[in-house]
Amino acid sequence: MGCVWCDVKESWDVSRHPLRSVEAMVAESHASGTQIVVITGGEPAMHDLSELTQALQKSGMRTHIETSGAYPLTGVWNWVCLSPKKFKAPVQEVYAQANELKIIVYNRTDLDWALQEALRVPSTCRLFLQPEWSREKEMLPLIIDFIKKNPRWQISLQTHKYMNIP
Numbered sequence: 001m002g003c004v005w006c007d008v009k010e011s012w013d014v015s016r017h018p019l020r021s022v023e024a025m026v027a028e029s030h031a032s033g034t035q036i037v038v039i040t041g042g043e044p045a046m047h048d049l050s051e052l053t054q055a056l057q058k059s060g061m062r063t064h065i066e067t068s069g070a071y072p073l074t075g076v077w078n079w080v081c082l083s084p085k086k087f088k089a090p091v092q093e094v095y096a097q098a099n100e101l102k103i104i105v106y107n108r109t110d111l112d113w114a115l116q117e118a119l120r121v122p123s124t125c126r127l128f129l130q131p132e133w134s135r136e137k138e139m140l141p142l143i144i145d146f147i148k149k150n151p152r153w154q155i156s157l158q159t160h161k162y163m164n165i166p
Contacts (some may be wrong), residue, residue, distance in 0.1 A: 003101040004137055026055050044087075045094075049075035066102075069094035095120040102156055105139045106132040111146050114153070130156035 029037050037056050039049060045067045053063045053075035064079040069090025073080065082098035084090045098121045103114040111129070118127055129146065131139035147153045160166075 011148050022052050025052060026059050026061075029056065029061060030059065031056045034061070036062045038058035038062055038064045038066060041140060042066055043070060045069070045071040045073055047074075049073075053077065067094065069098075072097055073097060082121065086113065096122065098125050100120065102128040102130055104130050104132050105143055108142060111142065115150075118152075127153045129153055130158065133158060133161055 009136060012160055033108055039052075041142045044065055049065075056063050057076055058076075062078040063076060064081065065073065065075070065077055066081040067073065067085055068085050068088065069082045070085070070088045073094060077097070079099045080094070080097045081100040082090060082094055083104065084101040101114075101117060101121050102109060103116070103117060105111060114127075116127060118125075121127075131143055143155055
């Protein structure tokens, strides 16, 4: 989506990444020892993920996606994390599929926007606020105060960044 805080800017240029077969990706996933495969950024929903997710699930793995919701979802998902961006609204049907809503908090106004976005997802959807990393010191206290007043919300932290893991 090209957001200013996106972690994986190198994913924006698809031509920089060699094509890999579904079989190779499934084999690599199994070799890692994980039981859950999370498909994420750039924007994974730009691609038809049906064949990949079906193969992963057939092999016994769970499939999770983190998406901005700007494109309809393809594939079979055990968990959908919707992380919408203000500059490109999610397609309506993705809201209904969300198991988790994650709002990146860059400005104080993002907290009001989060409340509006929460009205669009199912009542069972888990709600998370994550401070944008470069503004973590300013936004984290605001998020904590917000959550105290709105206990349905939880905090999401990029733990890998605290641990200096790229």
